[in-house]
Amino acid sequence: MQPLTFVKLSDSSACLTFILCSLVLFGDHGGALVTLPQNVIVPAVIAFGDSVVDQGVNNNLKTLVKANFFPYGMDFVPQKSTGRFSNNRTPADMIAEELGIKDLLPAYPDVSHDDKELVTGVSFASGGSGYDPETPKIVDVLSMNDQLTNFKEYIEKLKAIVGEERTKFILANSLIMVVAGSDDLTNTYFAVGIRKLHYDIHSYTNLIVSSASNFTQDIYNLGARRIAVFGAPPLGCLPSQRTLRGGEFRACAKEHNEAAQLYNKKLQQGIEHLNRYHAGSKIVYIDIYKPLLDIIQNPPQYGLEVVDKGCCGTGNIEVAVLCNQYLTTCDDPSKHLFWDSFHLTDKGYSMLINQVVGKYVHEFF
Ligand SMILES: *[C@@H]1O[C@H](CO)[C@@H](O)[C@H](O)[C@H]1NC(C)=O
Secondary structure, eight states, X not given: OOOOOEEEOOOTTTOOSHHHHHHHHHSSOOSOEEEOOTTOOOOOEEEEESGGGOSSGGGGSSSSOOOOSTTTTTTSSSOOOOSOSSSSXXXXXXXXXXXXXXXXOOBGGGGTTOHHHHHHOOBOOOTTOOSSTHHHHHXXXXXXXXXXXXXXXXXXXXXXXXXXHXXXXXXXXXXXXXXXXXXXXXXXXXXXXXXXXXXXXXXXXXXXXXXXXXXXXXXXXXTOOXXXXXXXXXXXXXXXXXXXXXXXXXXXXXXXXXXXXXXXXXXXXXXXXXXXXXXXOEEEEEOOHHHHHHHHHOGGGGTOSBSSSOSBTTSSSOOGGGSOTTSOBOSOGGGBSBSSSSSBOHHHHHHHHHHHHHHHHHHHO
Protein backbone atom coordinates (compact mmCIF):
# COMPACT_ATOMS: atom_id res chain seq x y z
CA MET A 1 0.00 0.00 0.00
CA GLN A 2 1.21 3.46 -0.83
CA PRO A 3 1.70 5.87 2.05
CA LEU A 4 -0.65 8.81 1.85
CA THR A 5 -0.61 12.32 3.17
CA PHE A 6 -1.77 11.94 6.71
CA VAL A 7 -4.31 14.21 8.23
CA LYS A 8 -3.55 15.00 11.83
CA LEU A 9 -6.47 14.34 14.10
CA SER A 10 -7.07 17.14 16.51
CA ASP A 11 -9.98 15.33 18.10
CA SER A 12 -8.64 14.71 21.58
CA SER A 13 -10.49 11.40 21.90
CA ALA A 14 -8.58 10.10 18.90
CA CYS A 15 -5.27 11.14 20.41
CA LEU A 16 -5.42 9.15 23.60
CA THR A 17 -1.87 9.67 24.73
CA PHE A 18 1.09 11.67 23.63
CA ILE A 19 2.84 8.50 22.52
CA LEU A 20 -0.04 7.39 20.34
CA CYS A 21 -0.30 10.83 18.75
CA SER A 22 3.44 10.91 18.16
CA LEU A 23 3.26 7.61 16.36
CA VAL A 24 0.53 8.97 14.17
CA LEU A 25 2.35 12.22 13.47
CA PHE A 26 5.86 10.93 12.94
CA GLY A 27 5.15 7.47 11.67
CA ASP A 28 6.10 6.29 8.21
CA HIS A 29 3.47 8.17 6.27
CA GLY A 30 5.67 9.51 3.52
CA GLY A 31 3.69 12.53 2.29
CA ALA A 32 3.22 15.97 3.76
CA LEU A 33 1.29 16.52 6.93
CA VAL A 34 -2.12 18.19 6.77
CA THR A 35 -3.43 19.54 10.04
CA LEU A 36 -7.10 19.91 10.80
CA PRO A 37 -8.08 22.84 13.00
CA GLN A 38 -8.48 22.25 16.72
CA ASN A 39 -11.71 20.53 17.79
CA VAL A 40 -12.66 19.43 14.29
CA ILE A 41 -14.32 16.05 14.32
CA VAL A 42 -15.12 14.05 11.21
CA PRO A 43 -17.24 11.14 12.41
CA ALA A 44 -17.83 9.40 9.09
CA VAL A 45 -17.34 9.31 5.33
CA ILE A 46 -20.37 8.73 3.12
CA ALA A 47 -20.09 8.18 -0.64
CA PHE A 48 -22.54 8.40 -3.54
CA GLY A 49 -22.11 7.98 -7.27
CA ASP A 50 -20.47 5.55 -9.67
CA SER A 51 -17.78 2.87 -9.94
CA VAL A 52 -15.01 5.13 -8.66
CA VAL A 53 -16.52 4.79 -5.17
CA ASP A 54 -18.59 1.60 -5.58
CA GLN A 55 -17.35 -0.50 -2.68
CA GLY A 56 -19.33 -3.61 -3.66
CA VAL A 57 -22.90 -2.34 -4.04
CA ASN A 58 -23.19 -3.85 -7.54
CA ASN A 59 -22.24 -7.33 -6.26
CA ASN A 60 -25.89 -7.72 -5.30
CA LEU A 61 -27.34 -6.51 -8.60
CA LYS A 62 -28.08 -8.21 -11.90
CA THR A 63 -25.76 -6.14 -14.04
CA LEU A 64 -22.65 -6.60 -16.14
CA VAL A 65 -21.01 -3.67 -14.34
CA LYS A 66 -19.30 -5.69 -11.64
CA ALA A 67 -15.82 -6.21 -10.29
CA ASN A 68 -16.21 -9.08 -7.83
CA PHE A 69 -13.96 -11.51 -9.67
CA PHE A 70 -10.25 -11.87 -10.35
CA PRO A 71 -8.14 -9.92 -11.23
CA TYR A 72 -10.11 -7.13 -9.51
CA GLY A 73 -8.77 -6.91 -5.97
CA MET A 74 -5.60 -8.85 -6.76
CA ASP A 75 -3.59 -6.59 -4.44
CA PHE A 76 -6.27 -6.32 -1.76
CA VAL A 77 -4.94 -7.57 1.60
CA PRO A 78 -5.74 -10.43 1.94
CA GLN A 79 -6.35 -10.95 -1.76
CA LYS A 80 -10.06 -10.56 -2.45
CA SER A 81 -12.32 -9.40 -5.28
CA THR A 82 -14.53 -7.12 -3.22
CA GLY A 83 -16.41 -5.46 -6.04
CA ARG A 84 -14.15 -2.41 -6.00
CA PHE A 85 -13.16 -1.38 -9.53
CA SER A 86 -9.44 -1.42 -8.81
CA ASN A 87 -6.60 -3.81 -8.05
CA ASN A 88 -7.00 -2.82 -4.42
CA ARG A 89 -8.66 0.25 -2.88
CA THR A 90 -10.77 3.14 -4.14
CA PRO A 91 -10.69 6.88 -3.39
CA ALA A 92 -13.46 6.34 -0.80
CA ASP A 93 -11.19 4.01 1.21
CA MET A 94 -8.28 6.41 0.89
CA ILE A 95 -10.23 9.43 2.11
CA ALA A 96 -11.68 7.50 5.04
CA GLU A 97 -8.15 6.43 5.93
CA GLU A 98 -6.68 9.92 5.57
CA LEU A 99 -9.31 11.34 7.89
CA GLY A 100 -8.33 8.69 10.42
CA ILE A 101 -11.78 7.09 10.40
CA LYS A 102 -11.16 3.60 9.05
CA ASP A 103 -9.01 1.86 6.43
CA LEU A 104 -11.85 0.65 4.24
CA LEU A 105 -15.22 2.23 3.49
CA PRO A 106 -17.79 -0.59 3.19
CA ALA A 107 -20.71 -0.89 0.79
CA TYR A 108 -24.00 -0.12 2.53
CA PRO A 109 -25.69 -3.50 1.76
CA ASP A 110 -22.72 -5.38 3.26
CA VAL A 111 -22.95 -3.66 6.65
CA SER A 112 -26.61 -2.70 6.91
CA HIS A 113 -26.77 -4.56 10.25
CA ASP A 114 -23.35 -3.56 11.58
CA ASP A 115 -23.87 -0.60 13.93
CA LYS A 116 -20.18 0.22 14.27
CA GLU A 117 -19.68 0.42 10.50
CA LEU A 118 -22.87 2.42 9.97
CA VAL A 119 -21.87 5.18 12.38
CA THR A 120 -18.45 5.63 10.72
CA GLY A 121 -19.81 5.68 7.18
CA VAL A 122 -20.68 3.64 4.10
CA SER A 123 -20.90 3.97 0.33
CA PHE A 124 -24.15 3.93 -1.61
CA ALA A 125 -22.40 4.28 -4.99
CA SER A 126 -23.24 1.96 -7.84
CA GLY A 127 -20.87 1.37 -10.76
CA GLY A 128 -22.26 2.61 -14.08
CA SER A 129 -24.57 5.16 -12.46
CA GLY A 130 -24.85 8.85 -13.24
CA TYR A 131 -26.87 12.02 -12.75
CA ASP A 132 -28.90 11.42 -15.90
CA PRO A 133 -31.74 9.01 -14.91
CA GLU A 134 -31.17 7.20 -18.24
CA THR A 135 -27.57 6.33 -17.36
CA PRO A 136 -28.19 3.69 -14.65
CA LYS A 137 -31.04 2.22 -16.75
CA ILE A 138 -28.64 1.29 -19.57
CA VAL A 139 -26.72 -1.10 -17.31
CA ASP A 140 -29.36 -1.98 -14.65
CA VAL A 141 -27.69 -0.32 -11.68
CA LEU A 142 -28.83 2.00 -8.89
CA SER A 143 -29.83 5.52 -9.89
CA MET A 144 -28.90 8.52 -7.78
CA ASN A 145 -32.53 8.47 -6.62
CA ASP A 146 -32.18 4.82 -5.52
CA GLN A 147 -29.05 5.84 -3.63
CA LEU A 148 -31.01 8.64 -1.98
CA THR A 149 -33.68 6.15 -0.93
CA ASN A 150 -31.01 3.93 0.63
CA PHE A 151 -29.51 6.99 2.33
CA LYS A 152 -32.89 7.76 3.93
CA GLU A 153 -33.11 4.18 5.20
CA TYR A 154 -29.56 4.54 6.55
CA ILE A 155 -30.51 7.73 8.40
CA GLU A 156 -33.38 5.91 10.11
CA LYS A 157 -30.95 3.17 11.17
CA LEU A 158 -28.55 5.76 12.54
CA LYS A 159 -31.35 7.32 14.59
CA ALA A 160 -32.16 3.91 16.05
CA ILE A 161 -28.49 3.32 16.93
CA VAL A 162 -27.30 6.71 18.25
CA GLY A 163 -30.46 8.82 18.56
CA GLU A 164 -31.78 11.86 16.73
CA GLU A 165 -29.26 14.44 17.99
CA ARG A 166 -26.15 12.39 17.30
CA THR A 167 -27.50 11.43 13.86
CA LYS A 168 -27.85 15.10 13.03
CA PHE A 169 -24.29 15.67 14.21
CA ILE A 170 -22.93 12.77 12.12
CA LEU A 171 -24.71 13.95 8.97
CA ALA A 172 -23.58 17.55 9.39
CA ASN A 173 -19.95 16.83 10.25
CA SER A 174 -19.08 13.88 8.04
CA LEU A 175 -17.40 14.19 4.69
CA ILE A 176 -19.90 13.34 1.96
CA MET A 177 -18.35 12.41 -1.41
CA VAL A 178 -20.35 12.60 -4.63
CA VAL A 179 -18.54 11.12 -7.62
CA ALA A 180 -20.58 10.87 -10.85
CA GLY A 181 -20.97 12.38 -14.32
CA SER A 182 -18.35 10.35 -16.21
CA ASP A 183 -20.79 7.62 -17.25
CA ASP A 184 -23.35 10.21 -18.33
CA LEU A 185 -20.87 11.67 -20.77
CA THR A 186 -18.93 8.60 -21.98
CA ASN A 187 -21.78 6.09 -22.03
CA THR A 188 -25.13 7.80 -22.28
CA TYR A 189 -24.11 10.78 -24.39
CA PHE A 190 -21.18 9.62 -26.55
CA ALA A 191 -21.27 5.80 -26.78
CA VAL A 192 -24.95 4.86 -26.62
CA GLY A 193 -26.10 8.19 -27.95
CA ILE A 194 -29.68 7.96 -26.69
CA ARG A 195 -29.65 11.62 -25.68
CA LYS A 196 -28.18 12.91 -28.93
CA LEU A 197 -31.59 13.10 -30.58
CA HIS A 198 -32.71 15.84 -28.23
CA TYR A 199 -29.53 17.30 -26.77
CA ASP A 200 -26.23 18.70 -27.95
CA ILE A 201 -23.28 18.80 -25.59
CA HIS A 202 -24.30 22.24 -24.29
CA SER A 203 -27.83 21.27 -23.35
CA TYR A 204 -26.75 17.82 -22.14
CA THR A 205 -24.15 19.25 -19.74
CA ASN A 206 -26.87 21.65 -18.51
CA LEU A 207 -29.12 18.65 -17.82
CA ILE A 208 -26.55 16.71 -15.81
CA VAL A 209 -25.37 19.77 -13.90
CA SER A 210 -28.99 20.54 -13.01
CA SER A 211 -29.41 16.96 -11.83
CA ALA A 212 -26.13 17.10 -9.87
CA SER A 213 -27.25 20.32 -8.17
CA ASN A 214 -30.61 18.80 -7.32
CA PHE A 215 -28.96 15.72 -5.83
CA THR A 216 -26.59 17.86 -3.78
CA GLN A 217 -29.53 19.90 -2.54
CA ASP A 218 -31.41 16.71 -1.64
CA ILE A 219 -28.61 15.44 0.58
CA TYR A 220 -28.26 18.92 2.09
CA ASN A 221 -31.96 18.84 2.93
CA LEU A 222 -31.37 15.51 4.68
CA GLY A 223 -28.67 17.07 6.86
CA ALA A 224 -25.38 16.80 4.93
CA ARG A 225 -23.18 19.90 5.25
CA ARG A 226 -19.64 18.97 4.21
CA ILE A 227 -20.13 17.87 0.62
CA ALA A 228 -17.35 17.20 -1.90
CA VAL A 229 -18.70 17.11 -5.46
CA PHE A 230 -16.11 15.67 -7.83
CA GLY A 231 -15.78 16.89 -11.41
CA ALA A 232 -15.04 14.71 -14.41
CA PRO A 233 -11.54 13.47 -15.27
CA PRO A 234 -10.01 14.04 -18.73
CA LEU A 235 -12.41 11.47 -20.19
CA GLY A 236 -10.74 11.43 -23.60
CA CYS A 237 -7.55 10.11 -22.00
CA LEU A 238 -9.19 7.07 -20.42
CA PRO A 239 -7.67 4.02 -22.20
CA SER A 240 -11.10 2.93 -23.50
CA GLN A 241 -11.79 6.34 -25.03
CA ARG A 242 -8.31 6.49 -26.60
CA THR A 243 -9.07 3.14 -28.23
CA LEU A 244 -12.56 4.09 -29.41
CA ARG A 245 -11.94 7.70 -30.45
CA GLY A 246 -8.22 8.38 -30.34
CA GLY A 247 -7.33 7.30 -33.86
CA GLU A 248 -4.46 5.10 -34.98
CA PHE A 249 -2.08 6.29 -32.27
CA ARG A 250 -4.63 6.20 -29.46
CA ALA A 251 -4.27 9.89 -28.61
CA CYS A 252 -6.55 11.48 -26.00
CA ALA A 253 -9.96 11.98 -27.65
CA LYS A 254 -10.29 15.74 -27.99
CA GLU A 255 -14.09 15.93 -28.09
CA HIS A 256 -14.40 13.92 -24.87
CA ASN A 257 -11.88 16.06 -23.04
CA GLU A 258 -13.64 19.22 -24.19
CA ALA A 259 -16.97 17.83 -23.03
CA ALA A 260 -15.48 17.04 -19.61
CA GLN A 261 -14.09 20.58 -19.34
CA LEU A 262 -17.38 22.16 -20.36
CA TYR A 263 -19.23 20.03 -17.82
CA ASN A 264 -16.69 20.79 -15.10
CA LYS A 265 -16.94 24.54 -15.67
CA LYS A 266 -20.73 24.48 -15.30
CA LEU A 267 -20.64 22.07 -12.39
CA GLN A 268 -18.16 24.27 -10.54
CA GLN A 269 -20.42 27.31 -11.03
CA GLY A 270 -23.47 25.33 -9.93
CA ILE A 271 -21.74 24.02 -6.82
CA GLU A 272 -20.32 27.42 -5.88
CA HIS A 273 -23.82 28.84 -6.25
CA LEU A 274 -25.27 26.17 -3.93
CA ASN A 275 -22.54 26.83 -1.38
CA ARG A 276 -23.27 30.54 -1.37
CA TYR A 277 -27.00 30.09 -0.77
CA HIS A 278 -26.89 27.28 1.80
CA ALA A 279 -25.97 28.68 5.18
CA GLY A 280 -23.53 26.74 7.30
CA SER A 281 -22.50 24.40 4.54
CA LYS A 282 -19.22 23.60 2.85
CA ILE A 283 -20.24 22.40 -0.58
CA VAL A 284 -17.02 22.18 -2.58
CA TYR A 285 -16.33 21.37 -6.21
CA ILE A 286 -13.30 19.08 -6.47
CA ASP A 287 -11.23 19.38 -9.64
CA ILE A 288 -9.62 16.10 -10.66
CA TYR A 289 -9.17 17.05 -14.33
CA LYS A 290 -5.98 19.06 -13.92
CA PRO A 291 -4.13 16.79 -11.48
CA LEU A 292 -4.95 13.69 -13.52
CA LEU A 293 -3.95 15.31 -16.80
CA ASP A 294 -0.67 16.35 -15.20
CA ILE A 295 0.02 12.75 -14.23
CA ILE A 296 -0.85 11.60 -17.77
CA GLN A 297 1.45 14.20 -19.32
CA ASN A 298 4.38 13.68 -16.93
CA PRO A 299 4.44 10.00 -15.93
CA PRO A 300 8.14 9.80 -14.92
CA GLN A 301 7.63 12.59 -12.37
CA TYR A 302 5.15 10.29 -10.67
CA GLY A 303 7.21 7.12 -10.98
CA LEU A 304 4.86 5.70 -13.61
CA GLU A 305 5.71 3.89 -16.84
CA VAL A 306 2.32 3.38 -18.51
CA VAL A 307 -0.48 5.95 -18.59
CA ASP A 308 -2.35 5.08 -21.82
CA LYS A 309 -3.31 1.46 -21.17
CA GLY A 310 -4.87 -0.43 -18.30
CA CYS A 311 -3.06 -3.22 -16.49
CA CYS A 312 -5.79 -5.78 -17.20
CA GLY A 313 -5.58 -7.73 -20.48
CA THR A 314 -4.44 -5.69 -23.48
CA GLY A 315 -5.28 -2.58 -21.45
CA ASN A 316 -7.06 -1.06 -24.43
CA ILE A 317 -10.68 -1.92 -23.79
CA GLU A 318 -11.13 -4.36 -20.89
CA VAL A 319 -13.38 -3.20 -18.05
CA ALA A 320 -15.89 -4.97 -15.73
CA VAL A 321 -16.82 -8.41 -17.15
CA LEU A 322 -14.34 -7.92 -20.00
CA CYS A 323 -11.52 -7.75 -17.43
CA ASN A 324 -11.64 -11.24 -15.98
CA GLN A 325 -9.71 -14.27 -14.75
CA TYR A 326 -8.98 -15.53 -18.29
CA LEU A 327 -6.74 -12.57 -19.06
CA THR A 328 -3.19 -11.84 -18.04
CA THR A 329 -2.32 -8.69 -16.15
CA CYS A 330 0.70 -6.40 -16.31
CA ASP A 331 3.75 -7.32 -14.21
CA ASP A 332 3.57 -4.36 -11.86
CA PRO A 333 0.29 -2.43 -11.39
CA SER A 334 2.15 0.23 -9.42
CA LYS A 335 3.87 1.29 -12.66
CA HIS A 336 0.46 1.80 -14.31
CA LEU A 337 -1.87 4.75 -13.83
CA PHE A 338 -4.87 2.74 -15.05
CA TRP A 339 -5.97 -0.61 -13.72
CA ASP A 340 -8.52 -1.35 -16.44
CA SER A 341 -9.57 0.74 -19.43
CA PHE A 342 -11.68 3.05 -17.24
CA HIS A 343 -10.39 2.97 -13.64
CA LEU A 344 -7.14 3.83 -11.90
CA THR A 345 -4.83 1.48 -10.07
CA ASP A 346 -4.49 1.78 -6.30
CA LYS A 347 -1.26 3.68 -6.99
CA GLY A 348 -3.01 6.02 -9.44
CA TYR A 349 -5.88 6.76 -7.06
CA SER A 350 -3.43 7.30 -4.18
CA MET A 351 -1.49 9.92 -6.10
CA LEU A 352 -4.64 11.68 -7.22
CA ILE A 353 -6.30 11.66 -3.80
CA ASN A 354 -3.10 12.73 -2.15
CA GLN A 355 -3.12 15.91 -4.27
CA VAL A 356 -6.84 16.48 -3.83
CA VAL A 357 -6.72 16.17 -0.04
CA GLY A 358 -3.74 18.52 0.16
CA LYS A 359 -5.51 21.11 -1.95
CA TYR A 360 -9.04 21.01 -0.55
CA VAL A 361 -8.92 19.81 3.06
CA HIS A 362 -8.93 23.36 4.43
CA GLU A 363 -12.09 24.27 2.56
CA PHE A 364 -14.10 21.79 4.61
CA PHE A 365 -12.76 22.24 8.12
C1 LIG B 1 -34.00 20.04 -10.67
O1 LIG B 1 -34.99 20.58 -9.82
C2 LIG B 1 -35.79 21.59 -10.43
C3 LIG B 1 -36.69 22.18 -9.36
O2 LIG B 1 -37.40 21.18 -8.69
C4 LIG B 1 -36.57 20.99 -11.60
O3 LIG B 1 -37.33 21.97 -12.26
C5 LIG B 1 -35.56 20.38 -12.60
O4 LIG B 1 -36.24 19.71 -13.64
C6 LIG B 1 -34.62 19.41 -11.89
N1 LIG B 1 -33.58 19.01 -12.83
C7 LIG B 1 -33.41 17.75 -13.21
C8 LIG B 1 -32.36 17.51 -14.23
O5 LIG B 1 -34.05 16.82 -12.78
